[in-house]
Amino acid sequence: MSSIQVSKQLLTRWQSWRRRWVYALVSLTVALGLIVATPSPGHAQAPLLELLLRGVQIIQLSTLSDRQEVALGKQINDQLLSSEMRLSNDRQTTAYVDQVGQGLVPYSSRPNLPYTFQVVDSDQINAFATMGGYVYVTTGLLKAADNEAQLASVIGHEMGHIASKHSLEQMRQAALAQGITSLAGLDRNTAVNLGVELALRRPNSRRDEFEADQEGLATLKSAGYATSAMPAFMEKLQGQASLPSILSTHPAVSERIQTLNRMIDPATANSGFGLDSRAYRTEVSSLR
Numbered sequence: 416m417s418s419i420q421v422s423k424q425l426l427t428r429w430q431s432w433r434r435r436w437v438y439a440l441v442s443l444t445v446a447l448g449l450i451v452a453t454p455s456p457g458h459a460q461a462p463l464l465e466l467l468l469r470g471v472q473i474i475q476l477s478t479l480s481d482r483q484e485v486a487l488g489k490q491i492n493d494q495l496l497s498s499e500m501r502l503s504n505d506r507q508t509t510a511y512v513d514q515v516g517q518g519l520v521p522y523s524s525r526p527n528l529p530y531t532f533q534v535v536d537s538d539q540i541n542a543f544a545t546m547g548g549y550v551y552v553t554t555g556l557l558k559a560a561d562n563e564a565q566l567a568s569v570i571g572h573e574m575g576h577i578a579s580k581h582s583l584e585q586m587r588q589a590a591l592a593q594g595i596t597s598l599a600g601l602d603r604n605t606a607v608n609l610g611v612e613l614a615l616r617r618p619n620s621r622r623d624e625f626e627a628d629q630e631g632l633a634t635l636k637s638a639g640y641a642t643s644a645m646p647a648f649m650e651k652l653q654g655q656a657s658l659p660s661i662l663s664t665h666p667a668v669s670e671r672i673q674t675l676n677r678m679i680d681p682a683t684a685n686s687g688f689g690l691d692s693r694a695y696r697t698e699v700s701s702l703r
């Protein structure tokens with residue numbers, strides 16, 4: 416290699432380094448400029464640079480990739496499990512619920528997410544979900560269901576919330592309403608706390624419920640289950656002496672049943688599998 420070639424190479428390398436540094440400097444200046452120029456809504460906010468120096472991670476909910484959504488969902492799940500609820504240690508039932516859930520995944524509208532189906536040890540009849548593929552059903556709900564198709568209808572509904580990214584949108588809105596987000600984004604720990612709150616205590620909007628029902632029904636049908644199970648389970652729960660949690664956090668039950676019945680063809684409502692209640696009882700027989 417001649418000395419001219421060597422010095423040419425060095426020059427190119429130096430130019431590319433210089434270019435990179437200039438870009439980095441420009442980006443930093445733009446970022447700082449935005450923060451200075453952005454009036455903070457409501458609460459006082461620490462500037463981005465200070466947050467970054469303190470090791471705070473900032474996330475952008477509006478541009479979250481699937482991978483980032485799954486990572487955030489995992490953190491929310493970890494916090495739910497460590498502080499808010501206990502999972503059932505009944506391995507047979509947990510494996511069964513996972514099997515039913517995984518069986519629905521290929522028929523959902525986000526089949527590429529890694530789904531996790533878990534059984535919460537609670538007598539309350541409830542089911543919920545958080546972003547990134549985490550679905551929870553309680554032992555109370557498993558006992559209340561008459562058959563596998565009814566269980567699948569609840570899981571399908573929760574997967575519908577995940578498919579439509581309802582908790583992400585709720586989180587975005589809650590963060591805006593509470594003035595805890597900025598143009599730079601939302602602090603990751605705050606996002607996790609909000610996610611826990613949303614999964615457990617926030618009722619879904621009427622529109623979200625209908626959307627999740629529609630998604631769930633479509634998944635149930637494509638997977639081959641009898642679609643009649645979805646409104647049938649809601650009717651059963653509605654008839655209980657005290658309204659189960661799953662219905663009190665999911666508004667407008669009678670309207671949901673009516674809407675589902677309009678979407679279901681009565682001629683095929685009972686065709687498909689999952690209506691065998693004796694087979695279901697055997698699957699969940701280890702439940703205490």
Ligand SMILES: [Zn+2]
Pocket residue numbers: 572573576619623624627665
């Ligand atoms: Zn719901």
